[in-house]
Amino acid sequence: MTHLPQDEERNLVNFLRQNYPVPPPAKSDEEEQLMELLQQQPYRSQQQKRKPLWMISSAIVAGILLLWGSDRWLQYKTQLVIDADALATFLVTTWNDALLETTFSDVDEEATYSLLSALQKSQVASSSP
Amino acid sequence: MTKVLTSDRQMPPIEARTITTEKEMETELVLRSGQGNRSSFRQLYRNYQQRVRSTLYQLCGEHMLDDLVQEAFLRAWKGLPTLRQASYFSTWLYRISWNVANDHRRKNFPLWRSLNQDEQALSNTPSRTEDTPDLMRLHYQDLVQRGLQTLSIEQRGVLVLHDLEDLPHKEIAQILNIPEGTVKSRLFHARKALKKYLQQQGVSL
Numbered sequence: 001m002t003h004l005p006q007d008e009e010r011n012l013v014n015f016l017r018q019n020y021p022v023p024p025p026a027k028s029d030e031e032e033q034l035m036e037l038l039q040q041q042p043y044r045s046q047q048q049k050r051k052p053l054w055m056i057s058s059a060i061v062a063g064i065l066l067l068w069g070s071d072r073w074l075q076y077k078t079q080l081v082i083d084a085d086a087l088a089t090f091l092v093t094t095w096n097d098a099l100l101e102t103t104f105s106d107v108d109e110e111a112t113y114s115l116l117s118a119l120q121k122s123q124v125a126s127s128s129p
Numbered sequence: 130m131t132k133v134l135t136s137d138r139q140m141p142p143i144e145a146r147t148i149t150t151e152k153e154m155e156t157e158l159v160l161r162s163g164q165g166n167r168s169s170f171r172q173l174y175r176n177y178q179q180r181v182r183s184t185l186y187q188l189c190g191e192h193m194l195d196d197l198v199q200e201a202f203l204r205a206w207k208g209l210p211t212l213r214q215a216s217y218f219s220t221w222l223y224r225i226s227w228n229v230a231n232d233h234r235r236k237n238f239p240l241w242r243s244l245n246q247d248e249q250a251l252s253n254t255p256s257r258t259e260d261t262p263d264l265m266r267l268h269y270q271d272l273v274q275r276g277l278q279t280l281s282i283e284q285r286g287v288l289v290l291h292d293l294e295d296l297p298h299k300e301i302a303q304i305l306n307i308p309e310g311t312v313k314s315r316l317f318h319a320r321k322a323l324k325k326y327l328q329q330q331g332v333s334l
Binding site for chain 2: 017026
């Protein structure tokens with residue numbers, strides 16, 4: 001990029017300034033029209049204009065709190081699950097123990113019955129001629 | 130005599146003091162307008178109406194000029210509460226005017242093109258040598274106006290703000306949101322093109 005010679009540049013700028021196109025005059029009631037238009041415009045203060053930004057930041061904070069809360073809740077739920085597992089294990093163990101005890105008693109009962117039946121058979125055999 | 134000189138040195142020049150006061154007054158008007166004070170905004174309108182009108186006229190021509198000026202001030206009123214630095218009001222208002230001109234160009238592109246074509250057609254007619262100075266001046270004004278219309282909106286914007294509105298490169302760069310180097314480059318090409326156009330119309334520069 002080369003500059004126009006300074007004289008030419010100055011001449012051009014002077015010519016432009018001397019023959020500056022003048023805009024047509026404004027209508028006499030233009031100012032009043034504008035003021036009426038402003039009256040119709042609801043004025044929004046800086047705080048109101050910044051409302052969306054404030055709302056966004058609040059939403060972000062609320063989101064973070066929600067995440068933190070849900071995390072805490074999940075941790076608590078996991079703990080519940082762990083407790084439930086422990087309970088289930090306890091129940092199964094207890095139940096098995098109970099079953100085992102029952103089985104032992106059943107075995108005893110069977111043995112008693114078998115002994116009784118054997119005794120009856122021997123009695124029948126001795127009484128017969 | 131010595132006392133007077135000392136006193137003169139201590140006091141800032143009257144012009145500088147006046148400018149500071151004017152700036153302070155304007156800052157106050159801007160702040161009040163931003164708080165919804167319509168009478169302050171009316172004063173700002175009176176201070177800047179001519180500059181905004183002139184800039185928009187150079188950029189867009191006479192068509193819908195009143196509406197464009199109104200639009201610029203309406204946008205300023207709506208945007209004032211968010212203006213962070215009241216001292217930049219002038220630059221900011223020029224920027225709004227530039228945006229209004231650009232939006233107008235986009236919305237009315239076919240009309241804009243036809244107007245420019247009319248301007249081109251008119252410019253191809255040989256220019257007359259006028260007799261009276263007044264007519265000569267009107268003729269030159271018309272030539273400058275037509276010449277501006279031949280430039281791209283980007284070049285025209287820089288030339289209008291620099292050579293006609295007398296704004297410095299730095300402020301134009303802020304208004305148009307472009308680097309200062311781009312302002313200088315556009316100004317160079319705009320001047321070159323306008324000079325060529327004016328010479329073709331018989332103006333000796």
